[in-house]
Amino acid sequence: xxxxxxxxxxxxxxxxxxxxxxxxxxxxxxxxxxxxxxxxxxxxxxxxxxxxxxxxxxxxxxxxxxxxxxxxxxxxxxxxxxxxxxxxxxxxxxxxxxxxxxxxxxxxxxxxxxxxxxxxxxxxxxxxxxxxxxxxxxxxxxxxxxxxxxxxxxxxxxxxxxxxxxxxxxxxxxxxxxxxxxxxxxxxxxxxxxxxxxxxxxxxxxxxxxxxxxxxxxxxxxxxxxxxxxxxxxxxxxxxxxxxxxxxxxxxxxxxxxxxxxxxxxxxxxxxxxxxxxxxxxxxxxxxxxxxxxxxxxxxxxxxxxxxxxxxxxxxxxxxxxxxxxxxxxxxxxxxxxxxxxxxxxxxxxxxxxxxxx
Amino acid sequence: xxxxxxxxxxxxxxxxxxxxxxxxxxxxxxxxxxxxxxxxxxxxxxxxxxxxxxxxxxxxxxxxxxxxxxxxxxxxxxxxxxxxxxxxxxxxxxxxxxxx
Numbered sequence: 001x002x003x004x005x006x007x008x009x010x011x012x013x014x015x016x017x018x019x020x021x022x023x024x025x026x027x028x029x030x031x032x033x034x035x036x037x038x039x040x041x042x043x044x045x046x047x048x049x050x051x052x053x054x055x056x057x058x059x060x061x062x063x064x065x066x067x068x069x070x071x072x073x074x075x076x077x078x079x080x081x082x083x084x085x086x087x088x089x090x091x092x093x094x095x096x097x098x099x100x101x102x103x104x105x106x107x108x109x110x111x112x113x114x115x116x117x118x119x120x121x122x123x124x125x126x127x128x129x130x131x132x133x134x135x136x137x138x139x140x141x142x143x144x145x146x147x148x149x150x151x152x153x154x155x156x157x158x159x160x161x162x163x164x165x166x167x168x169x170x171x172x173x174x175x176x177x178x179x180x181x182x183x184x185x186x187x188x189x190x191x192x193x194x195x196x197x198x199x200x201x202x203x204x205x206x207x208x209x210x211x212x213x214x215x216x217x218x219x220x221x222x223x224x225x226x227x228x229x230x231x232x233x234x235x236x237x238x239x240x241x242x243x244x245x246x247x248x249x250x251x252x253x254x255x256x257x258x259x260x261x262x263x264x265x266x267x268x269x270x271x272x273x274x275x276x277x278x279x280x281x282x283x284x285x286x287x288x289x290x291x292x293x294x295x296x297x298x299x300x301x302x303x304x305x306x307x308x309x310x311x312x313x314x315x316x317x318x319x320x321x322x323x324x325x326x327x328x329x330x331x332x333x334x335x336x337x338x339x340x341x342x343x344x345x346x347x348x349x350x351x352x353x354x355x356x357x358x
Numbered sequence: 359x360x361x362x363x364x365x366x367x368x369x370x371x372x373x374x375x376x377x378x379x380x381x382x383x384x385x386x387x388x389x390x391x392x393x394x395x396x397x398x399x400x401x402x403x404x405x406x407x408x409x410x411x412x413x414x415x416x417x418x419x420x421x422x423x424x425x426x427x428x429x430x431x432x433x434x435x436x437x438x439x440x441x442x443x444x445x446x447x448x449x450x451x452x453x454x455x456x457x458x
């Protein structure tokens with residue numbers, strides 16, 4: 001099994017380079033595996049194989065400090081040659097573990113609250129298979145089954161021709177993402193109406209593969225607003241009933257869509273109402289971000305490498321802004337996307353003609 | 359049908375909420391509880407156990423045949439039949455300005 005050859009720790013140092021401690025960490029390798037699987041799918045592996053791939057994950061030793069220090073990891077499918085398919089992952093993949101290690105050292109009195117520190121991951125050969133030992137003793141036999149995700153054969157060129165790139169412009173991620181303006185309009189209305197509370201929902205759509213370029217891309221087709229949530233100004237809980245309702249909505253549509261991500265709103269106009277509009281424009285909250293809770297949700301429910309998280313910022317100084325986040329080399333990062341469909345003014349006119357304009 | 363304590367249940371199918379992580383489970387000991395089954399499923403399905411604060415995430419198993427969430431304390435032999443489909447559904451938070 002991959003990555004069991006080593007145990008990992010975070011070496012925390014003071015700014016002058018003196019050592020504070022090495023804190024052992026358990027690493028969640030699933031985002032690395034999912035990224036390798038997405039790349040394999042992009043190379044043309046059939047989905048039933050690609051989404052089930054096991055990986056080999058090895059430390060990439062630090063060039064100047066050498067072992068046991070790491071500058072990252074290298075991973076590749078267990079059944080493909082390393083030389084052709086190995087992918088690099090930065091040591092920043094362990095940033096959250098480093099943050100946790102520092103919190104522990106503050107609690108232990110070895111670091112001062114607010115003290116700046118340096119960190120690097122370290123790895124050592126693992127003596128025993130601790131992962132297996134830690135698993136609960138459940139007498140059942142488990143077998144993983146390939147998910148029913150079959151990319152549709154669709155030409156990418158015509159999609160790009162009728163799409164508009166988001167503000168972040170071109171993107172070198174292994175897949176383009178297309179979001180209808182209609183969806184953006186709907187989620188911004190829901191976000192605005194929910195202020196002062198957060199709200200959210202699930203993005204649904206299709207994974208496509210361009211038959212000529214063998215390039216994957218993701219198309220959001222619609223969203224399903226989340227009900228049965230518990231929300232306030234800084235918190236949104238998706239309950240088990242939320243997921244039941246979303247799955248029912250997906251089945252009712254019967255368009256073979258899959259859950260491709262989720263969206264939620266930040267009621268920034270509520271958070272920043274004590275500040276002037278000028279200050280609000282400069283406020284970090286006005287820039288789209290995912291909190292640690294948001295990232296945990298994304299990791300828990302949407303670990304597939306193609307999954308995205310859309311954020312709508314309901315701000316007081318302009319119309320709502322949108323940010324899209326997705327996986328890149330095992331980490332969740334802001335990413336570019338393309339919008340599809342009529343401009344908002346045209347949408348409003350269409351809605352008016354249809355008689356559903358409020 | 360109620361399974362005796364020493365019976366095993368054949369072939370359950372379990373998915374995550376997205377339907378994109380699926381496992382089949384065989385030889386499930388009927389004397390065990392749903393909570394124990396969920397504990398065994400989480401590592402198999404690579405689902406996260408804890409939230410950002412290290413608190414355990416709560417997962418509920420929805421039994422599709424009956425359209426209800428099972429209680430963690432329910433005995434597997436009483437609640438499940440061979441061929442049943444379960445969906446593991448987390449109670450999970452988004453949001454959190456301070457940590458953003």
